[in-house]
Amino acid sequence: MTRIPFDEMKSTIQLAFTLAGMPEDKAAICARIHAESSRDGVYSHGLNRVERFVDYIGRGWVDVHAAPTLDKSLGAMEVYNGNLGAGITNAIFAMDRATELAAQHGLGLVSLNNTTHWMRGGSYGWQAAEKGFIAMCWTNTESCMPAWGATSTGIGNNPFIMAIPRKEGHVVLDMAMSQYSYGKLQVTRLKNEKLPYPGGFDAEGNLTDDPGAIEESRRILPMGYWKGSGFAVMLDLLSSLLSGGKTTAAVDRLGYGSCGSCCQVFIAIDPLQVSNQAFVDQSLQETIEQLRNSTPVNENGEIHYPGERSLRTREENMALGIPVDDGVWKTVRTLAGLVC
Amino acid sequence: MTRIPFDEMKSTIQLAFTLAGMPEDKAAICARIHAESSRDGVYSHGLNRVERFVDYIGRGWVDVHAAPTLDKSLGAMEVYNGNLGAGITNAIFAMDRATELAAQHGLGLVSLNNTTHWMRGGSYGWQAAEKGFIAMCWTNTESCMPAWGATSTGIGNNPFIMAIPRKEGHVVLDMAMSQYSYGKLQVTRLKNEKLPYPGGFDAEGNLTDDPGAIEESRRILPMGYWKGSGFAVMLDLLSSLLSGGKTTAAVDRLGYGSCGSCCQVFIAIDPLQVSNQAFVDQSLQETIEQLRNSTPVNENGEIHYPGERSLRTREENMALGIPVDDGVWKTVRTLAGLVC
Numbered sequence: 001m002t003r004i005p006f007d008e009m010k011s012t013i014q015l016a017f018t019l020a021g022m023p024e025d026k027a028a029i030c031a032r033i034h035a036e037s038s039r040d041g042v043y044s045h046g047l048n049r050v051e052r053f054v055d056y057i058g059r060g061w062v063d064v065h066a067a068p069t070l071d072k073s074l075g076a077m078e079v080y081n082g083n084l085g086a087g088i089t090n091a092i093f094a095m096d097r098a099t100e101l102a103a104q105h106g107l108g109l110v111s112l113n114n115t116t117h118w119m120r121g122g123s124y125g126w127q128a129a130e131k132g133f134i135a136m137c138w139t140n141t142e143s144c145m146p147a148w149g150a151t152s153t154g155i156g157n158n159p160f161i162m163a164i165p166r167k168e169g170h171v172v173l174d175m176a177m178s179q180y181s182y183g184k185l186q187v188t189r190l191k192n193e194k195l196p197y198p199g200g201f202d203a204e205g206n207l208t209d210d211p212g213a214i215e216e217s218r219r220i221l222p223m224g225y226w227k228g229s230g231f232a233v234m235l236d237l238l239s240s241l242l243s244g245g246k247t248t249a250a251v252d253r254l255g256y257g258s259c260g261s262c263c264q265v266f267i268a269i270d271p272l273q274v275s276n277q278a279f280v281d282q283s284l285q286e287t288i289e290q291l292r293n294s295t296p297v298n299e300n301g302e303i304h305y306p307g308e309r310s311l312r313t314r315e316e317n318m319a320l321g322i323p324v325d326d327g328v329w330k331t332v333r334t335l336a337g338l339v340c
Numbered sequence: 341m342t343r344i345p346f347d348e349m350k351s352t353i354q355l356a357f358t359l360a361g362m363p364e365d366k367a368a369i370c371a372r373i374h375a376e377s378s379r380d381g382v383y384s385h386g387l388n389r390v391e392r393f394v395d396y397i398g399r400g401w402v403d404v405h406a407a408p409t410l411d412k413s414l415g416a417m418e419v420y421n422g423n424l425g426a427g428i429t430n431a432i433f434a435m436d437r438a439t440e441l442a443a444q445h446g447l448g449l450v451s452l453n454n455t456t457h458w459m460r461g462g463s464y465g466w467q468a469a470e471k472g473f474i475a476m477c478w479t480n481t482e483s484c485m486p487a488w489g490a491t492s493t494g495i496g497n498n499p500f501i502m503a504i505p506r507k508e509g510h511v512v513l514d515m516a517m518s519q520y521s522y523g524k525l526q527v528t529r530l531k532n533e534k535l536p537y538p539g540g541f542d543a544e545g546n547l548t549d550d551p552g553a554i555e556e557s558r559r560i561l562p563m564g565y566w567k568g569s570g571f572a573v574m575l576d577l578l579s580s581l582l583s584g585g586k587t588t589a590a591v592d593r594l595g596y597g598s599c600g601s602c603c604q605v606f607i608a609i610d611p612l613q614v615s616n617q618a619f620v621d622q623s624l625q626e627t628i629e630q631l632r633n634s635t636p637v638n639e640n641g642e643i644h645y646p647g648e649r650s651l652r653t654r655e656e657n658m659a660l661g662i663p664v665d666d667g668v669w670k671t672v673r674t675l676a677g678l679v680c
Contacts, residue, residue: 072613072614074445074446074447074613074614075416075444075445075446076415076416076445076446076447077445077446077447077609077613077614079614104415105414105415105416105417105445106414106415106416106417106449107414107416107417107447107449109446109447109609111614134578134581134582143630146634147631147634147643148643149634149636149637149638149641149642149643149644150631150634150635150636150637150643151634151635151636151637152634152635153634154630154631154633154634154643155630155631162571162574162578164574164577164578164581171573171574171577173570173571173573173574175564175567175570175571179564179565179567197547197565205637207537223563223564223565223567223568224515224519224563224564224567224568225519225537225563227515227519227563227564227568228563228564228567230513230515230646231502231513231515233511233513233627233631233645233646234502234504234511234513234646236627237504237511237623237624237627238474238502238504240623240627241474241504241611241614241615241620241623242474242609242611242614243614244614244615244619247623247626247627248627248630249626249627249629249630250626252630269417269449269582271581271582273412273414273417274412274414274417274419274451274581274582274583274584275581275584279584280581283577283580283581283587284577286587286589286590287573287576287577287580287587287588287589289589290483290494290495290588290589290592291487291490291494291495291573293494294486294487294489294490294491294492294493294494295490295491295492296489296490296491297489297490297491297545298489301489302489303487303488303489303490303494304489305573306570306573306574
C-alpha cells in the first residue's frame with residue numbers, strides 16, 4: 001500500500017482543481033477538505049472523489065465561480081441559493097454563517113438550496129466544533145436506496161451529522177442512512193470477505209451479508225430497517241422545506257449527477273451561552289467514562305465515542321502518510337498535470 | 341380483545357390522575373396524551389403506563405404541582421427548569437413556546453432540564469404539526485441499552501422525533517434508538533413468535549430473533565448497530581448541553597426511575613416563513629408519490645410515509661374503540677376509584 005503525505009495530497013488535488021478551471025482560493029479550500037477526508041479515513045469522499053468532481057465541472061453540473069446568494073433572512077435563520085457552486089465552499093460558508101447567527105441569537109440555522117455534493121458531511125461538523133460550536137447538519141441526495149418495503153430505488157442516502165466541541169477531541173457523528181456504503185460493499189467484495197452484519201437483500205429478497213449480491217440487486221439496507229428509511233424521508237423533506245429547494249424526487253428529475261442541485265441545513269449553537277465550560281467538560285467526561293466503563297464484548301475491547309476512531313486514523317495517517325489506491329493516485333496526478 | 345371508546349379511556353385516566361393528587365387541569369391534559377398514545381397504537385406509553393406514572397407521583401419522583409421556570413433566555417432559544425413536573429405538561433409547554441419563538445425568529449429552540457418522562461415523544465411532533473410548524477425534539481433517558489461493542493447497559497434509548505405539517509395527515513417520525521422496544525419483545529414472546537429481524541444478542545453473544553433470549557441477556561440491539569449507538573450518545577450529550585441538565589450518566593446516579601430529571605430539546609420552524617403553501621404541498625406530494633410509486637416487495641404491498649400507519653390505527657381505534665389488556669384496564673379503573 002502506498003502512503004502519501006497530507007501536504008502532497010492536498011497540493012496535488014489543488015493543482016487538479018485549478019487545471020479544471022477553479023479559482024485559486026476555492027481550489028485550495030476544496031483540496032484541503034478532500035485531503036482531510038482521506039486523512040480521517042473517509043476515503044470514499046476524499047482523493048477517490050476528485051475525478052468525479054472534475055468531471056462534474058466539465059459537464060457544467062458544478063459552477064466553480066459561483067458563491068451563495070441570500071434568498072431570505074428570518075432572524076436566527078437564513079436561506080441561501082447555492083447557485084450550483086462547489087458543494088464544499090457552499091457548505092463551509094453556510095456553517096460559518098450559522099455559527100455567526102448562533103453567536104447573535106443563541107442558535108442559528110442556515111439552509112442552502114441549489115447546491116452540489118458537499119463530499120464528506122462530517123467536515124462541517126468538525127468545522128463548527130473547531131470554532132467552539134455545537135452543530136447539526138444534513139443534506140438530501142438523489143435517490144439511491146429502496147424505501148422500506150420496496151425493491152426499487154426511491155429515497156436518498158441523506159447523511160446526518162452532529163458535532164460537539166471537546167478539548168481532547170471533538171465528538172462527531174457522521175452517519176449516512178444506509179447500513180453500509182457502496183464503497184464498503186465493493187472493498188469487502190474485492191477482499192472476498194463477507195460483511196460483518198447483513199447489509200441488504202439479494203435478488204431473491206433474502207437478507208444477506210454477501211456484498212456482491214447486494215451490489216447486483218441494488219437493494220442496500222437502510223440502517224435499522226424501517227427506521228433509517230423513515231429518517232431518510234424526513235431529512236429529505238426538511239432539507240427541501242427549510243431551504244425552498246429541491247426534494248430527492250426533484251433532484252432525480254434534474255439529473256445533474258450525484259446531489260446536483262440538492263439542498264442542505266446547517267444548525268449551530270454556542271454551548272457556552274447555555275452553561276459554562278466546567279459544566280460542558282463534566283457532561284462530556286461522565287458520558288465518555290460511562291462508555292469506557294462498559295463491559296466490552298471482546299476482552300480488551302474498547303467502546304468508542306463518536307469521532308474517536310476518525311481522530312486515531314487522522315493521527316496515524318498524518319504520521320505515516322495517507323493510504324491511496326495506486327490507480328486513483330495516478331489518475332489525480334494526471335488531472336494535476338503531473339503525469340504525462 | 342376488549343376495546344374501549346376514547347372518551348371513556350381518557351376520563352378514566354383523568355380520574356386516576358386526580359385521585360393521585362394532580363390538579364384538575366394538568367390531569368385532563370395528561371389523560372388526553374395517554375389516551376391519544378393508545379389511540380394511535382403506541383400502547384406502551386398510553387394506558388399501559390398509567391400505573392407506573394401514579395407510582396412515581398407517590399414516590400415523589402414527579403411533582404404534580406410543578407411547572408417550568410425560565411433559566412435563561414438567548415433570543416431564539418430559551419432554557420427552562422422542568423422542576424420535576426409532569427413530563428407531559430412540561431413538554432407541551434416547551435413545544436408550544438418553541439413555536440412562539442419560531443413565529444418571532446424564524447426558528448425557536450426550547451430546552452428543558454430536570455423534567456420527567458414525556459411518555460410518547462411523538463405527541464409533541466403532532467402538537468407542533470397541528471399548529472402548522474415543522475418540529476424536531478428529543479429526550480435523554482436513564483441507561484437501558486448497551487453501547488455498540490459492550491455487553492453492559494450504558495446508553496439511553498433516547499427517542500428522536502421529526503414532524504412536518506400536512507393537510508392530508510402530518511408526516512411524523514417517532515423513533516427510539518433500539519431496533520425494538522422491550523414491549524415489542526414481550527408481546528412477541530407471549531405469542532410464541534420470532535422477531536421479524538434480529539433484535540439483540542443472546543447470552544452467548546449471537547445475534548438472535550428470539551425475543552426471550554434478548555430479554556434475558558438485556559443486550560437489546562441499537563438500530564443500525566453502531567449507528568444507533570452513536571446517535572443515542574449524541575442525543576444524550578445535546579440534551580444535557582443545550583439545557584444545562586443531566587446526562588444519562590447523571591440520571592442513572594439520581595435513580596428517580598425512568599427518565600427522572602432527564603432533559604429535552606424542542607425545535608420549531610414555520611415552513612411558511614421559508615416558502616409558501618404551494619411549494620410545501622408540492623414537496624410533500626412529490627416525495628410521497630415517489631414512495632408510493634416504488635415497486636413493493638410483496639405484491640399489493642404499500643410503502644408508507646412516516647406517520648401514515650399511526651393515522652390509520654387512529655381512525656380504526658376511534659371507530660372501533662381502543663384495544664386494551666383486560667388486566668391493565670382493570671388496574672387503571674381501580675386507580676380511578678371505579679372498581680372496589
